Amino acid sequence: MLHGYGPAILGGLWVTLSAAGLSLAVACLFGLAGAAAKLSGARGLRWLAEAYTTVIRGLPDLVLMLLIFYGGQIALNALAQRQGWDYIDVPPFAAGVLTLGFIYGAYLTETFRGAILAVPAGQTEAALAYGMRRWQVWRRIVLPQMVRHAIPGFANNWLVMVKATALVSIIGLDDMVHRANLASAATREPFTFFMLIAVIYLSITTLSLAALAWLERRYSLGVRKVSF
C-alpha cells in the first residue's frame, strides 16, 4: 500500500522528533534568558527582551524562518569572507533547530515570565534572608517552583512546535513532510502519504498530552487542590 516508502517516512519521523526535541531545548534556553531579562533591573535588557518577544510573536513562522535562514546564511558568508575564513556550511538540520528554537523562545519567554511571577515573593525574600546569593535563590528556590506553573504554557508550546516542524521542510529539512512530498510525487498518491503523516502527527500529539499530564501531576505533588 505504501509502495515501499514506509521506511522513508519513518526515517522522516525520526528527523521530525529530534528536530522538535532539540528546538524545544534551544527554545527553553532562549525563554529562560528572555524571562530573566524581562524581569531584570536593567532597562536596556528589559527593552531588548520586549523587542524580541513583540517582533517574533508579530510575524508568521514561515516568514521568520525564511528571513533567519536565508538572511543568516548570507550574513554568515559575508562574515566568513571578511575574516578570510573558508566557507561555513550550516546543515539544514542545525539551521532549522536554531531558527525554531529562536522563534519559540519568544513564546516561552512569556510562559516562563508568568510562571516566575507566580512564585510567591516571600520565597525569594526568605531565601535572601538566609544569606543565599542571587543565583542560588534562582537555582534552588525559584526555578523548581516555577516549573509547576510553567507546565501548561510549556505543553502548549511543545504541541505547537511539533506542528511547526512541518514548516521547516520548506527551508529544506528532510523531515516527514518532505519525505511524504517525495513519496507522493513518485507514486502519484498524495492522499495516502499526507494522511499517513497526519495520523503520525496526531499520535505524537496524543502521546505528548499523556506525558505532559503525568508531568503536571508529578510536579503538583504536595499542592493542595481546591474542590468545588
Added chain:
Amino acid sequence: MDWPVISQNLPAFGQGLVMCLKLLVISLATGFVLSVPLAIARISAHRALAWPVWAFTYVVRGTPLLVQVFIVYYGLAQFQAVRESIAWPLLREAWFCAWLAFSINTTAYTTEIFAGALKATPAGEVEAARAYGLSGWTLYRRILLPSALRRALPQYGNEVVGLMHATSIASTVTLVDVTRVARDVYANHLLPVEAFATAAVIYFALTFLMVGGFKVLEHRFLRHLKPQQAVQR
C-alpha cells in the same frame, strides 16, 4: 539596503496583501458561523452530540495546518471520483482549497474557544435567567451566547492574529500572497533581507492593527469585567 528593489516590488506586495486579507476574511467568517453551533454541541450533555465535535476538534488541532492544506489541495485531486464530481470546478481552484483547509482549521480552534467560554459562564447568570423563565434557544440567544462571546474575545483575538499569520502557508500551494512575492523577489534578486524584511514589516503592521483593534473591542465589550476604580470621595 537596496531600496529601489523594494520600491519597484511594492505593487506586487500590495496585491499579495489583498489576497491575504481576502482569504483571511472569508475563512474567519466561515469559521465563526460554523463554530457557534458546534460549540453549543460540544458542551451539550448528550454524548452523541458532544463526542463527534470533540473528535473533530482533537484531530484538526492535533495535525499541522500545512499537512491539512496539502491533503485538501494535492490529496483530493488524486481521486477520479473527486475530479468528476460537481464540486470539481471549485476544488480545482487553489484559493478554494486554501479557504476550505483554513476554515476547517479555524472552526476547530474557535469551537474550543467558544466552548470553553460557554462552560465558564458564571453560574449566577444562568440561575437568574432560569428564574426569569428563560430556557432553550432564548436562553442561549439572550444570555449565554452574548456573555460567552464577550469573554472569549481575548482568546478569539489571538486566534484571528494566528490565522492571519497562517495565511502565509497559502504560498505553498501556488497562491500569490505576501510570502510568495517575497520569495520571488529573493529568487530573482538574491536579496533575502530586502525581500523578507519587507514582508515582515507588512505582517507586523497588520498584527499591530489587529491587536489594537481587538484591544478597542475588549475595552468596549468587556468593560463590565474590568477592575473597578475606587470611588473618589
Added chain:
Amino acid sequence: MKMSALSRRLWCTLALCLSAASWGVFAQTAGPAKVRVGVEGNYPPFSRLGTDGKLSGFDIDIALAVCDRLKAECQLVQQEWDGMIPALAARKFDLIVASMTITEERKKAVDFSDPYYDVPSRFVARSGAFKHHTAADFKGKKIIVLRNSPRAKYLAERYKDSEVLLVNKETDVYLELAAGRGDVGFGSSVVSSEAFLKRPEGRGFAQVGATVRLDGGAGGVGIAMRKGEDALRERVNAALKGLRADGTYKRLADKYFDFDISGAQ
C-alpha cells in the same frame, strides 16, 4: 553544593572545548580537491532520486564526468529547484548541474559554462483539445509553467490573453495538468515525454502543434557557478570539450536519448 574554584575552572574549560568542537563541525575547508555540485533529483531523465536515496540521470552522469576530468572528488548536493541559485550564492555548492537554461537574466546572478545540451520546448494538453499553439488558440485558457523560468517569460510576452499558473518545479507542471488545474502545460520536450507522456498518467495527453524554440539568448543549458570564478569556468569548459572529444559525452547521452541532444548546429 558550593562550586569550588577548581570545579568552576573545569566547567569553563569544558564549555570552551564544546564550543571549539562545534565550530570544527561547522567550518570546513573547500580545497581544490573537492567540488560540491548542486543537483535537483526531480527532473527525469536528467536527474531522479530513487527510493534508495541514490541520484541518477544524465545531469548526474555529466556532473560526475566533469569532476573526474577536474581531478576532483565530486560531492552531489540535492537542492530544490526553487532555491538553486540562492544556495549557490550561499556557498552550499560550487557548481549547478541541473539543466539550467542559459539566459541573460540569470547571467546577472551567475556565470555559465558552455552549453552541454539543448532541447526545444513543447506544449502538452489533452489529445485533440487544441489544433495549434498560437496565442489565439490559448486565449482565455490556463497555461501551466515553471515559475521564474525563460519559458514563463516567453509566455508572459506572447500569450498575454491566457492565464498563467506558475509552479515551483517542472514536474509539478504535469502534476497540475493531470489534475485538471490547467488546460495546457509548457515545458522541456524531453522531460514532458519522460516524466509524463510515456507514463500511465500521461495517457490521453499529447503534444500541441510543433516543438518550440525559445529565442533571445536561450542557447541551451549550462553549468552555473558564482560570478567571477573565471579559473573554474575555464577548467569546466575544458572538461566539457574533453568529454565531447573522446566520445564520453556521446556514450552518456546514448544511455538516455536516441537523438542528438547536444544541440550542435
